[in-house]
Amino acid sequence: MKVILNFAISVDGKIGASSGGASKFTSKKDLERLWEIRKTADAIMVGRGTLEADHMTLTIPTEVRPAKQPLRIIVSRKGQFDFKHPVFHKEGGEIHLLSTGTPLKNPPPSISAHQMPLGTFLKYCKETLYIKTLLCEGGGELVRSLAELNVITDIHLTLAGHTLIGGAGSPGILGLLKTHLSKSQKFKLTYFEPFDNGECFLSYTTSS
Ligand SMILES: NC(=O)c1ccc[n+]([C@@H]2O[C@H](COP(=O)([O-])OP(=O)(O)OC[C@H]3O[C@@H](n4cnc5c(N)ncnc54)[C@H](OP(=O)(O)O)[C@@H]3O)[C@@H](O)[C@H]2O)c1
Structure with a gap:
């Protein structure tokens, strides 16, 4: 299974x-x-923090003619989801909630709830949900866990060369860089497209 990241990063x-x-x-x-990028995915996965900060519905607008709506996966440790959040009310792909810690209390019947470690859930995605391409849209804390599991196969970045953010407390794609990864990981550049608005699209992969 491909595990793809997509992020916008400041310079x-x-x-x-x-x-x-x-x-x-x-x-x-x-x-x-x-x-x-969403059109290439069988499922979109985010951490609960990103879902809430970015008010995501994890869907593709019908105007851009998606062939299908990807499955929607939201990851939490505490398992405390706000079922009033727009993602639970917008038509789209099947919703799967993963709690790696506390089991979910009373999820709506239309939602599949899971309680297991993240690595086991990724295996379930591949073997039971038949997901071939899983797109993770963040945030940093969740991506850090994927990096520790060494499962990231592709990374799409929009480098926003027009913006500096700064701040020791501002996350990068692996969240707050408190500690090194146990092993650094290498990717090859597969796509590079600069724009005159100061942004640049980049793609990287682990496959040859
Ligand atoms: N620039 C970009 O492209 C981009 C992309 C994505 C996000 N962001 C930004 O990143 C910020 C959110 O970052 P964040 O670090 O809070 O995001 P996050 O990883 O989406 O959310 C953190 C929460 O997700 C759950 N979680 C994360 N990793 C987990 C794991 N391994 N196992 C189980 N649950 C896990 C936990 O939820 P519980 O608290 O429920 O246990 C945790 O508190 C926002 O400001 C957002 O706008 C930017």
């Missing part, structure tokens, strides 16, 4: 400010690229 490698609000510092072009 100093930050994905957002320390305050944790929504991270919209890139252009409409970046958003249009996001729809194209």
